[in-house]
Amino acid sequence: MYKIFKAKVIDNLPLNKKNYLLTIEPLDPISEPSPGQFYMVGTGNSFDPLLKRPFSYFRKTAQAIQFLYTVKGKGTAQMKALKPGDGMQVIGPLGTGYPKPPKGYIPLLIAGGIGIASLFSLAECFTKKPSLIYGSRCKDDLLILNELEKLGSELITCTDDCSFGREGMVTDVLTNFLDSPSSKGTSYMIYACGPKPMLAAISQIALDKHIKGYVSLEENMACGFGACLGCSVKTGKGYKRVCKEGPVFPIEDIVW
Ligand SMILES: Cc1cc2nc3c(=O)[nH]c(=O)nc-3n(C[C@H](O)[C@H](O)[C@H](O)COP(=O)(O)OP(=O)(O)OC[C@H]3O[C@@H](n4cnc5c(N)ncnc54)[C@H](O)[C@@H]3O)c2cc1C
Ligand code: FES
Known part of the structure; x- marks a missing residue:
């Protein structure tokens, strides 16, 4: 409450x-x-x-x-x-946070830029720390790397300008990760937070590869607790308030 x-x-x-x-x-x-x-x-x-x-x-x-x-x-x-x-x-x-993955599913966390703020506490709560793909425009924008390393997750960083980690965007890194031999036969549950175009692209990859998951959306908010409808987004089940029914939504629900 x-x-x-x-x-x-x-x-x-x-x-x-x-x-x-x-x-x-x-x-x-x-x-x-x-x-x-x-x-x-x-x-x-x-x-x-x-x-x-x-x-x-x-x-x-x-x-x-x-x-x-x-x-x-x-x-x-x-x-x-x-x-x-x-x-x-x-x-x-x-708001409504990230649901736990069902039995047999392995969490895969994907953060773009400041989206790491929302996913850090999720990574922390798993006993077996999940893999985390974390991308930003440049090295300087990759935050709290020392904290992430302490967590013990498999951390895969990337930057758009190639100044740190792997080259390219998180969506490129995600596709390579999912296509790698070590991912074959694994049922991943994606948890993603970051800029909207990144989330839309991740959702498309997830839908194409029949992978389930959740995205956390950011919208301008006035009240924050469901009263003004200012943060509504279109979903396959009608308009939903990001502050109340979200910010976390199943990937397949959002109409991008
Ligand atoms: C559920 C949720 C969680 C968030 N968590 C974080 C977080 O952990 N760390 C963080 O840095 N930011 C987070 N944000 C975004 C943050 O709320 C905005 O950056 C902030 O409200 C901007 O306020 P401002 O007065 O400085 O900017 P304003 O003067 O209000 O706006 C400056 C610019 O930021 C854009 N903006 C304003 N509000 C938002 C928003 N809610 N989402 C996206 N863009 C916005 C505006 O369109 C404008 O372009 C979150 C947003 C949501 C909805
Ligand atoms: S911010 Fe008012 S309903 Fe979401």
Whole structure:
């Protein structure tokens, strides 16, 4: 069950010029989030911007919640200015997270850019750590690599400009991975988060190869808890709210 709660900033660590790791301490008891869920974060103490912004939780510990974020516009520019001790208001956990894979299916995680924020907690929750394909435009945009290495997943990185890891986009790497002899006979369950064109391309690969899976969508959100319909997307089962029925949807449901 979600709730509105006050929190205190513990740390707001710059990872590079545009990406930060924000650690907050909830000042009220909150319910445990599950991987794929998100929070609506009040980015500052003024009413500008008026609306909170949606962020996947990157990691949750007994005392703190962490968000990995990219500075994009007004709200995230304010977030970047948050200092230890600052207060903020947060709503969550919100939305529907990633379902567990059915028995016999092997999870395969695919992150594009900041989509890693949503998938990290999922990777963490498996006892046998899943393979993770993680791509970005350039080396600098591949975040928290040391944390990912500590996790113990098979980590396959790639960059569009070939500055790190394998050359090319995650979709190229995914196709090679699925076509490799070691993948033959394995029933994968895909979990993907990243830019919409990447998710659409992954969905096509999954449908062509009869692989099941889930995508986590990002849409502009006003309320974050199902009231305004502003985040609706077209699915094969009618329009669905990304904040309420999503952000995680079965791959085959989305009409791209
Ligand atoms: C469920 C969910 C989880 C998310 N998790 C993360 C996360 O973990 N880390 C992270 O960095 N970002 C995440 N996002 C995206 C994040 O919410 C936006 O980047 C943020 O709201 C931008 O706010 P802003 O005020 O800085 O930008 P604005 O000034 O509002 O907009 C700047 C630009 O960003 C685009 N934008 C705004 N909101 C979104 C959005 N919700 N999705 C995609 N593009 C948007 C706008 O169209 C515009 O081009 C998530 C979005 C959703 C829906
Ligand atoms: S943001 Fe209001 S219904 Fe989703």
